[in-house]
């Protein structure tokens with residue numbers, strides 16, 4: 001099938017590379033000329049494990065190409081996928097300006113029956129708005145609009161796209177359902193579930209999925225606070241409840257709060273939808289409030305570990321991205337906490353294996369040891385695997401004070417204390 005993908009970010013590029021690998025003919029489009037120039041010269045503008053290799057292989061096979069203009073690719077396409085960003089706007093609702101702009105351009109370029117697929121995360125009813133925008137741009141266009149929310153996770157995006165737990169398609173016509181079944185046949189014939197529903201249900205269920213996961217995180221973080229005060233261990237509590245198959249073991253790791261390009265904006269957008277439709281989403285509102293307060297709480301914990309003030313103190317910050325395996329720093333807890341510490345007068349040396357830039361007032365170091373040199377406190381903010389292999393005796397010796405605040409419970413508390421560190425984790429009793 002010929003597919004044009006509008007928006008070549010994390011979702012557009014991964015979807016494009018994987019669909020090309022299934023054998024489809026793909027054009028990835030982006031309005032960012034620099035991004036397309038890089039892709040055409042063989043550079044991949046984002047870090048995602050395995051993506052560069054997959055793109056290179058499919059470009060070489062002639063199944064994948066890149067363009068700044070969408071006219072030709074859209075005119076030739078059987079399916080056009082919208083994968084542009086939908087960031088939060090000032091009133092918490094999703095900013096749909098890129099979706100509307102893409103819909104209008106697609107409408108102007110359509111030629112013959114075309115299926116327009118919204119893969120961006122969009123509020124309920126956006127499929128109707130996309131159809132209206134296309135119709136307004138080209139009253140004679142013959143098209144259908146389906147919702148096909150994406151569930152990939154950055155850091156594991158290719159595996160998630162190629163071996164998803166489910167594919168969700170919200171479609172209103174048999175023709176649209178048949179085309180989507182054809183697009184994903186390489187996966188469904190290997191047993192992947194293709195869940196067909198209505199367009200509105202598909203739009204809503206993407207937000208419901210993200211909000212539910214975010215709620216699990218806020219829940220376990222509040223339980224971790226209770227463990228600390230009451231003398232329990234959150235790891236045991238999480239393991240114990242996770243053994244119940246109705247609860248499940250995943251997404252029960254206490255930490256500095258959720259971040260990234262999806263959970264924060266999607267929970268806010270769902271809460272805004274609840275207000276708009278007068279169907280309050282109180283659990284989602286509470287999830288957001290708990291998470292917002294979490295960054296301040298974590299910063300306070302670091303201040304306490306430094307003896308009550310970080311004024312003039314050096315903090316080594318390990319990890320800046322919102323999770324390991326990505327270079328994405330959008331709404332990263334590490335940055336929120338760093339900002340609070342900088343405001344309180346701390347000097348921060350940070351190291352991250354992928355982050356290319358930090359914040360004003362934050363110095364980037366070339367490795368974890370350089371960041372830790374002379375530091376009064378080491379804060380582990382993102383659980384990159386390589387941090388497990390650090391020579392912690394060396395870290396202890398180069399720090400000014402051997403103090404660790406481990407926001408991911410990456411290190412073993414007893415081992416750290418045996419090495420002479422003053423160690424604080426999350427949701428663990430103060431003294432073992």
Ligand code: NAD
Pocket residue numbers: 006007008009010011012029030031032035083084085086098099101102119120121122150151152153154261262
């Ligand atoms: P991104 O910011 O990485 O990429 C979006 C791209 O779209 C940018 O390169 C931008 O230049 C381009 N763009 C914007 N408007 C355009 C237009 N009119 N024409 C052509 N190109 C245009 O965003 P992303 O992380 O890939 O997310 C895309 C959507 O997918 C969002 O709605 C997001 O919520 C959703 N989503 C993201 C993830 C994730 O892990 N990143 C997972 C699932 C769903």
